[in-house]
Amino acid sequence: MNILVCISKTPDTTAKVAFKDKNTKFASEGVQWIINPYDEWYGLVRAIELKEKDPSIIIHLITVAGADADPIIRKALALGGDEAFRINVDSQDSYYVAAQVAAFAGQGRYDLLFTGRETIDYNGSSIGGMLAELLQLPYISLATQFELSGTIATVKREIEGGEETDQVSLPCVVSCQKGVAEQRIPNMKGIMGARTKPLKVLEAVAAESMTSIVSFELPPAKAGVKLVPADQPEELVRLLHEEAKLI
Amino acid sequence: MPVLIYIDHADGHIKKSSYELLSYGAGLAELLGTSAEGIILGTFPEDLSALGKYGVRKIHQVSQGHLNESDSQVLTQVLSEAVKQTGAQVMLFTNNITGKAIAPRLSARLKAGLVSGAVALPDISDGFVVRKNVFSGKAFANVKVQTEIKIISLNPNSFQPKEVGGTAEMVELFLSPVSSNLKIVSTEKASGEIPLSEAEIVVSGGRGLKGPENWGILLDLAKELGAATACSRPVADAHWRPHHEHVGQTGLAIAPNLYIAIGISGAIQHLAGVNRSKTIVVINKDPEAPFFKAADYGIVGDAFEVVPKITEAVKKLKSAH
Structure with a gap:
């Protein structure tokens, strides 16, 4: 069984969000980069758990990015996974990235493809669905639990106000979120081992991008909190009613 | 070349966010000088012509029972046919669980550029530029869509539904059934709560x-x-x-x-x-x-x-x- 885990490099959750070049680019100076948490905590860790149960499973990691993504790929390899691939090109839009991964994954090369629910920078929630369509595979989005029995996957996924349980024959694409696995921290053995695991750099295939970012904007700053004394909670209700007109 | 609006429903209820989306679609159609049309997949217990009050004049329905609960692969194939049959130039979804499952697939299938998490009507003064949330709500990006067919998924609660009056004509859309590779084993919902x-x-x-x-x-x-x-x-x-x-x-x-x-x-x-x-x-x-x-x-x-x-x-x- 072969599993492909898609990972992406994103600014750390606490990174300052600012833009440069007339607000056309993210100001990445001094930003700490991490593996997109949804890719790492859920997709990757679940793949590792499956391999712990069945050591014959091979886990490949893929990312579409320049060489500045290598540190996060090494970190991912330190958690687990057998081999990593980096398509050496700056991602342009979701479709472009999905097309690169689809071209790499080809038809039938992987039994299971994991993505995170979304990246925490562009919040597209798009790669999994696009990848599934390009490969003509079933797609289960927003998975909260993933179990494998032979070649049948049983997946719980979030639906509006509840959960749905699906069964699907592999191969399939699954986008993962909270519940699928628990966050792990790489141990020293993993970190040492990751140094010698193969990280192959591949050239991009020709693909189109369908969208482009013209500019970024920051939301207007909040006016500041209006504090109501703790002994006058009815004043809060009056403000919400008369000033904010919300209740 | 209408704007086609995906009407999301479950358990005999239209999602509230679909009313927002219908109004958004009507606003977009006006901007583009075209008509706004809804599409609903599956069966629904009531007549939906009253949804015309949000500014849509036509609602296409694909009344195949299995579409009420179906997977993204099936819904994408059906919607892809619907976009072709109606000649839609823009397809709209809510950026909710359903939208996140279908919109990216449809985007790849139709080679139609997708903006997910939109928060405002497009600016069409120079191309087709849609404002969306990025960095988990900490910023906005203005995204230009370069393809002929465009897909937008609108964040819930970012557009005020507006009633303008009128009724919609219900039209049955006949599409060949598609079979699913996926079996829905069970669904559990917390009843009586507000989603x-x-x-x-x-x-x-x-x-x-x-x-x-x-x-x-x-x-x-x-x-x-x-x-x-x-x-x-x-x-x-x-x-x-x-x-x-x-x-x-x-x-x-x-x-x-x-x-x-x-x-x-x-x-x-x-x-x-x-x-x-x-x-x-x-x-x-x-x-x-x-x-x-x-x-x-x-x-x-x-x-x-x-x-x-x-x-x-x-x-x-x-x-x-």
Whole structure:
């Protein structure tokens, strides 16, 4: 069984969000980069758990990015996974990235493809669905639990106000979120081992991008909190009613 | 070349966000000088021509029962045919669970550029540029769509539904059935609750409430306000509240009109899930809680004393009106 885990490099959750070049680019100076948490905590860790149960499973990691993504790929390899691939090109839009991964994954090369629910920078929630369509595979989005029995996957996924349980024959694409696995921290053995695991750099295939970012904007700053004394909670209700007109 | 609007429904109810989307679609059609048309997949217990009041003149329906509950691969194939048959130039979804499952697939299938998480009507003065949320609500990006067919998924609660009157003509769309590779084994829904993603008011609790046995004061306030209830990550992790109530970076991202945070300090991961809320009220006994910086209104005080008094005041207000 072969599993492909898609990972992406994103600014750390606490990174300052600012833009440069007339607000056309993210100001990445001094930003700490991490593996997109949804890719790492859920997709990757679940793949590792499956391999712990069945050591014959091979886990490949893929990312579409320049060489500045290598540190996060090494970190991912330190958690687990057998081999990593980096398509050496700056991602342009979701479709472009999905097309690169689809071209790499080809038809039938992987039994299971994991993505995170979304990246925490562009919040597209798009790669999994696009990848599934390009490969003509079933797609289960927003998975909260993933179990494998032979070649049948049983997946719980979030639906509006509840959960749905699906069964699907592999191969399939699954986008993962909270519940699928628990966050792990790489141990020293993993970190040492990751140094010698193969990280192959591949050239991009020709693909189109369908969208482009013209500019970024920051939301207007909040006016500041209006504090109501703790002994006058009815004043809060009056403000919400008369000033904010919300209740 | 209409604007085609996906009408999302479950258990015989049209999602509230679909009303917003119908109005958004009508606004977009006006901008583009074309018509707005709805599409609904599956069967529905009522006649939907009344949805015309949101500005759509036609609603296409594919009345195949199996489409009421189906997977993204099937729905994508059906919608792809529908886009071709209607000649739609823009396809609209809500950026909810359904939209996230289908819109990207359809985008890849039709080679139609997708903007997910849109928050405003496109600017068509120079191309087709749509504003969307990025960096988990900390910024906006203006995204240009370069393809002939375009797909937008609109964030819930970012566009006010507007009733303009009129009725829609219902048209059956005949498409060949598609079979699914996926079996839906079961569905579980919490009944009788207001779905978090659709709620206009959300009352949310954190560790400051000290234990699940203390949730009564929060539930009372939520009931009085007609609000949905939510919680922070530590609360869900400790199983004080069910996981589907968890809002934040790793939980649900919501954008209600009013978010009331009780005993939540406001870590950046929590803010990422709620910072799109239009108005934020924070009740916390720690004046240094970072959440106050993101709040519109705040009370520094003990939730156990303050919250029941707020509930009383809401009750009084309701009975006076």
